[in-house]
Amino acid sequence: MSMTLSDLRVVTPNEVHDGWLTIEDGRITHIGRGPGPRNGNGHSLGGRVIVPGFVDIHTHGGAGGSYPDGDPESAAAVAAFHLGHGSTTSIASLVTASPEALARAASALADLCEQGVLAGIHFEGPYIAKSRCGAHDPAKLREPDRAEFRALLKAGRGHVRMLTIAPELPDALDLIRDAAAEGVIAAIGHCDAGYEQTIAGIDAGATVATHLYNAMPQLGHRAPGPIAALLEDERITVELINDGVHVHPAMLRLAAHQAGPGRTALITDAMGAAGMGDGRYRLGPMTVDVADGVARLAGGDPGGGSIAGSTLTMDMAFRRTVREMGASLVDAALMASLTPARVLGLDHRVGSISVGKDADLVLLGDDLQVDGVMKRGTWITEPQPPSP
Template identity: 50%
Template sequence: MTITEVRGRIVRPGAVIPGTVRVDGPTILDVEAATDVPDDIVVPGFVDLHCHGGGGHTFTTGDVGSARRAAEFHLGHGTTTLLASLVSSPYELMRAATVAYGPLVADGTVAGIHFEGPYLSGARCGAQNPAYLRDPSLEELTDLVKLGDGAVRMVTIAPELPGALEAIAYLAGAGVVAAVGHTDATYEQTLAGVAAGATVGTHVFNGMPPAHHRRPGPVVALLGARTVVCELVADGFHLHQGMLSFAAHATGPDRAALITDAMDAAGMPDGRYELGGQEVVVADRVARLTRDGSIAGSTLTMDAALRQAVAAGIPLADACAMAATTPARALGLADQLGALEAGLRADLVVLSADLRVKRVMRAGAWVN
């Protein structure tokens, strides 16, 4: 038996302790307290619920080679588990991507497919292509879920649309995470979506009306719903630091998930890119549609999101829960990964004292 030991300040649920993570094959054997450890910070591998691409590669076209390289890019930044997120697309592309990405799910390159659309609000479509938006279709969803045979893991739906509640209930019953997002719903319509089975709020605050004291809308409904995990894009552009801190405080770390919402421009120079058939310009790390200036995904990586959360005053242990433990639970994977605990998959990231990635381990193997 060959044991790998990783020493440093170990971030465990609710605490940071000097210690050693001992790894046996692909599994964490145990975590022990220790003295005289290096300044390295050892955190669980990041789990990104919402990622469209990175490193010049995209998940949105259904191209397997591009998807594999996008996943590799984010793995280098500590993301050991992610969903391949598509944007609103023709049904034929959704179907083709489901088939194409099945082997990537099977070999663990991605944890599943996330369809962000096309069942979204035209009034709150943001950078989604309005040409592809449509009402939820049980026929389409049933076909995709059956075709994917477990590959389809999450679908974002606006709950106010005709047929949305039935679609959410179907997804929840089929073991697929139903998320509420890109919605113009009222507070009551949002809670109806939650009651139907939605358990995730897609990039809360973004793609939805702002909260108002007489019209609380989806923001307040999602932040207050005890069964909902709220995605937060911690890049300093989607959310003001004060709002990030407020949201994390309102939900607690067990109901907030840091996401990247990254597009292929993550890790790339400023310039012109494409998302869902629309031109995007990236300037000073911010991606915007050329047609109307809407924010179009991000250029974020999960390690940068963690730094942003800590800079907003969120304690490191809480920020790591938001980057790994909580999203793993949202996907139903908490018994496999998302924390540095004995028996879980040995996914971990070694960070410097300033939270920069030094090394990444996935399933007990160093990847860089």
């Protein structure tokens, strides 16, 4: 079945133009300029902006649910919540836990990957630095264990896509090499590494910086630390949490300027409170209090007061990137969609409005609020007719 979406401002990887799209069997088949063809399946969308579906490579939960719980019903609800906010592709991030708990969660989430609900699994820990563990349980941190990692890969049944690791830990470089050999993205984060140790991790095969700036030594003019190494190396894609809490806008602009939109991936790092009100929540084994939309570890937990994920959604991150960072629609779409799709190796299918790709699309109003979400040619959130 063919469908034409017309009267749009189409955001492609190179420009924004007034035009139209034709979709057949869930894929984009034509992209044009001007008013577009008129047919029985045409949809005039009143000059609204259309961008590629967002790709979130780091999220723990939302709508009251949490991926680390390993509950399939709750995980499906989390994915549906973020889909409603434009994340047409997302991976499920776990937090540090026992080997048994991680394996159980990975096995449960693998089912959703096989159903096409999720695009993969991310182990954020347990091989991270105790001094930079943030909202991870320090009692469950451990040194890199190559045999344990192989068991976790087996539990994930081929759907483990990313591992966050501190490169300064014993045997970390070997584990990074193992991950790369298995097609798993090694991400440097929650680390106490110096500049040279970070470079060693990159040379071993790491290609992503887990939420740059957060949970790592800060920039210094004599001891540049991991941030300088991660920003300057062309092999690294840097994750940024643009929620107004984790990173000052000036530092976001600095990172985006240095790395460029082709090496910058917006993420949510969302936990279960995303889409919910203030209150008390869980993130893995840790208790989190949310006040004024900011999630922090409860005072009774180790590291009490530390930021514990976010309540961000990708549409919010996109809006903030345009408004607070001053990015163009093209660059914001690259950071929210195409760059993270490339990280996952899925840019041949998703991440941009291009002929032949999946019709994963987000329709935005004048205020850049989500007016409609389409996944593979089907409206998940159907847009309202434009105002006369």
